[in-house]
Amino acid sequence: xxxxxxxxxxxxxxxxxxxxxxxxxxxxxxxxxxxxxxxxxxxxxxxxxxxxxxxxxxxxxxxxxxxxxxxxxxxxxxxxxxxxxxxxxxxxxxxxxxxxxxxxxxxxxxxxxxxxxxxxxxxxxxxxxxxxxxxxxxxxxxxxxxxxxxxxxxxxxxxxxxxxxxxxxxxxxxxxxxxxxxxxxxxxxxxxxxxxxxxxxxxxxxxxxxxxxxxxxxxxxxxxxxxxxxxxxxxxxxxxxxxxxxxxxxxxxxxx
Amino acid sequence: xxxxxxxxxxxxxxxxxxxxxxxxxxxxxxxxxxxxxxxxxxxxxxxxxxxxxxxxxxxxxxxxxxxxxxxxxxxxxxxxxxxxxxxxxxxxxxxxxxxxxxxxxxxxxxxxxxxxxxxxxxxxxxxxxxxxxxxxxxxxxxxxxxxxxxxxxxxxxxxxxxxxxxxxxxxxxxxxxxxxxxxxxxxxxxxxxxxxxxxxxxxxxxxxxxxxxxxxxxxxxxxxxxxxxxxxxxxxxxxxxxxxxxxxxxxxxxxx
DNA sequence: CGGTAACTTGACTTAAATCAACAATAGTGG
DNA sequence: CCACTATTGTTGATTTAAGTCAAGTTACCG
Numbered sequence: 001x002x003x004x005x006x007x008x009x010x011x012x013x014x015x016x017x018x019x020x021x022x023x024x025x026x027x028x029x030x031x032x033x034x035x036x037x038x039x040x041x042x043x044x045x046x047x048x049x050x051x052x053x054x055x056x057x058x059x060x061x062x063x064x065x066x067x068x069x070x071x072x073x074x075x076x077x078x079x080x081x082x083x084x085x086x087x088x089x090x091x092x093x094x095x096x097x098x099x100x101x102x103x104x105x106x107x108x109x110x111x112x113x114x115x116x117x118x119x120x121x122x123x124x125x126x127x128x129x130x131x132x133x134x135x136x137x138x139x140x141x142x143x144x145x146x147x148x149x150x151x152x153x154x155x156x157x158x159x160x161x162x163x164x165x166x167x168x169x170x171x172x173x174x175x176x177x178x179x180x181x182x183x184x185x186x187x188x189x190x191x192x193x194x195x196x197x198x199x200x201x202x203x204x205x206x207x208x209x210x211x212x213x214x215x216x217x218x219x220x221x222x223x224x225x226x227x228x229x230x231x232x233x234x235x236x237x238x239x240x241x242x243x244x245x246x247x248x249x250x251x252x253x254x255x256x
Numbered sequence: 257x258x259x260x261x262x263x264x265x266x267x268x269x270x271x272x273x274x275x276x277x278x279x280x281x282x283x284x285x286x287x288x289x290x291x292x293x294x295x296x297x298x299x300x301x302x303x304x305x306x307x308x309x310x311x312x313x314x315x316x317x318x319x320x321x322x323x324x325x326x327x328x329x330x331x332x333x334x335x336x337x338x339x340x341x342x343x344x345x346x347x348x349x350x351x352x353x354x355x356x357x358x359x360x361x362x363x364x365x366x367x368x369x370x371x372x373x374x375x376x377x378x379x380x381x382x383x384x385x386x387x388x389x390x391x392x393x394x395x396x397x398x399x400x401x402x403x404x405x406x407x408x409x410x411x412x413x414x415x416x417x418x419x420x421x422x423x424x425x426x427x428x429x430x431x432x433x434x435x436x437x438x439x440x441x442x443x444x445x446x447x448x449x450x451x452x453x454x455x456x457x458x459x460x461x462x463x464x465x466x467x468x469x470x471x472x473x474x475x476x477x478x479x480x481x482x483x484x485x486x487x488x489x490x491x492x493x494x495x496x497x498x499x500x501x502x503x504x505x506x507x508x509x510x511x512x
Numbered sequence: 513c514g515g516t517a518a519c520t521t522g523a524c525t526t527a528a529a530t531c532a533a534c535a536a537t538a539g540t541g542g
Numbered sequence: 543c544c545a546c547t548a549t550t551g552t553t554g555a556t557t558t559a560a561g562t563c564a565a566g567t568t569a570c571c572g
Contacts, residue, residue: 089422093509097422110411117415140404147403148396154410155366159373161417166345166353168424169468173560204519212425217560219520236519236569253349429528460551473528475552492537492551 055139057130067120067128068109074116076130077150078109083126084201087118088209098210099161101202103187107153123201168212171253176211177221178251181231185241198239225250311395313386323376323384324365330372332386333406334365339382340457343374344465354466355417357458359443363409379457424468427509432467433477434507437487441497454495481506 058081061067067078070089085102099118102108111117140147163183167176185195200207208215225231230247232240241247314337317323323334326345341358355374358364367373396403419439423432441451456463464471481487486503488496497503 089418091422091426091509095426095509097425099418099421111415112408112411113415117418141400144397144400144403147400147407151403151407151410152368154407154414155368158410158414158417159367159369161414161421162345162355162373164421165355165417165424166347168421169353169465170347170351209425214561215519216521216562220560223520253347253351470529471551472530472553476528479552 055131055135057132058127059130060125060127061122063122063124065122065126067122068116070117070119071115073114074109074111074133076109076132077107077136078120079107079129079131080104081127081129084123085120085126086123086202086206086210087120089118096209097212098206099164100157101184101206101210103191105191107157110150110154110157123206171251173211173213173217173221174224175251175253176213177207177218177225178230178247180207180211181239181241182244182248182251185244195244196241197234198241200237200239204236311387311391313388314383315386316381316383317378319378319380321378321382323378324372326373326375327371329370330365330367330389332365332388333363333392334376335363335385335387336360337383337385340379341376341382342379342458342462342466343376345374352465353468354462355420356413357440357462357466359447361447363413366406366410366413379462427507429467429469429473429477430480431507431509432469433463433474433481434486434503436463436467437495437497438500438504438507441500451500452497453490454497456493456495460492 057076061083067085068074080102082104085106085108086098087100087102087108088096088098090096100108101123108120109116140150167179171179181198184198184200188198189195202210204215204218207213208218211218213221222231222233225247226233228246228250230241230243230250232242234240313332317339323341324330336358338360341362341364342354343356343358343364344352344354346352356364357379364376365372396406423435427435437454440454440456444454445451458466460471460474463469464474467474469477478487478489481503482489484502484506486497486499486506488498490496
């Protein structure tokens with residue numbers, strides 16, 4: 001169950017991580033020019049900015065591609081520039097917890113230890129900027145703003161993780177799904193996208209493993225929210241929000 | 257339910273946070289000399305170290321004291337030097353999720369936003385070093401190692417949060433409690449304390465709100481682990497680990 | 513088209529929650 | 543030091559939200 005299709009057709013023998021060089025060499029690393037408030041390179045002075053840019057590798061991945069696995073040696077920090085990615089941890093018997101969905105501007109692969117603490121897998125065609133730890137490390141020391149940026153990104157993820165702990169530990173299925181949809185909508189607006197037709201690039205199984213539920217419960221809960229008139233589902237990867245205030249109220253347990 | 261006793265007898269009118277100046281002015285901020293691998297001041301060169309030290313305030317708090325509340329303006333970063341602290345988030349109807357228990361050497365109050373994302377409350381008599389954001393911020397920029405230290409601490413917390421998300425989303429009550437005990441034991445050894453009589457400075461209700469369970473389930477699960485012979489409970493705030501390998505196996509779902 | 517995978521819906525089960533005593537522990541003041 | 547009380551923790555009986563098992567539908571893709 002929850003098989004991850006290992007698409008590795010373009011493994012670069014010189015590199016330990018299956019991936020393929022971007023075929024848009026002229027495309028700017030979007031993390032550096034869009035949404036400057038939430039990405040690695042935002043707020044850097046121009047010369048330092050260029051210096052950091054020179055360190056990056058650009059990679060593109062097909063859908064359902066495993067970028068790295070939990071435990072792999074953590075040689076790079078990644079910034080997602082297009083597409084979407086899921087991060088998950090596994091138990092030995094196959095139970096899975098998705099600890100985050102990522103969208104353009106998000107960063108992943110942060111760790112202190114030698115190995116990545118989760119597996120990273122694309123949901124759809126995605127591009128990343130990749131910064132080698134070995135090269136980024138000394139740069140961070142000499143570019144205080146970069147170091148601060150890394151800190152801010154880590155803290156932002158930490159706060160998101162705390163929020164999700166509240167969902168998982170204390171919210172009902174309906175509250176979790178409502179929280180999830182509201183969160184996706186908010187993040188979309190932060191990226192300058194419209195709030196309402198929320199894109200769901202992940203499967204029901206992914207949503208279940210993110211919210212600590214089963215696919216059946218996720219499906220039933222979608223149906224229930226639909227019956228309440230809060231959402232409409234034109235197709236399985238899009239949700240229209242008819243009543244965001246009510247959705248938020250439902251996400252906090254208001255209106256039983 | 258879960259009332260927090262507001263012990264505010266020594267509120268300093270010049271300060272927005274109820275607390276009282278340490279009555280051990282000569283005591284070193286322990287975060288700076290013990291367990292240098294995991295605390296703010298570790299690995300700093302001597303002169304920079306002194307400079308950072310000069311910024312700190314020392315505070316001592318009685319048991320069950322609220323250090324700050326979720327949403328309070330985040331004016332300080334705290335380092336716990338003795339005692340223990342819980343961090344929690346509340347839903348409007350009183351449901352509570354404890355997002356972390358802290359021990360000497362741990363840091364809390366990290367945030368990007370204006371307000372703290374959780375409430376911090378002592379479990380027992382505790383001391384902290386407190387660094388004002390306003391003063392720490394410029395220092396961080398000029399002391400790269402401090403900035404890096406902050407980053408490392410944030411990432412460490414993030415990885416711990418991800419681990420707990422796996423517990424909350426995908427583990428059974430027994431697996432969660434076993435994971436919890438194993439984690440407390442590991443952290444005790446990291447602070448140079450013995451592994452086995454694990455101290456539980458928190459109530460059953462706190463454990464329940466940390467693991468996303470009820471007090472009844474926590475109690476039953478303790479009893480069950482006791483019957484399995486994995487633990488002994490000399491008193492309600494101590495647990496003897498008789499068989500750590502088995503405990504770890506149980507925490508991962510091995511041996512149903 | 514035809515077939516597989518993804519999703520939905522229904523019937524039934526179960527792990528944990530809730531409700532309800534009861535026991536142990538820790539304070540408090542006489 | 544010992545009742546007396548309040549608080550905290552344990553155990554048992556019952557309920558329930560979500561899980562499991564089992565068909566169906568729908569959508570996707572060669």
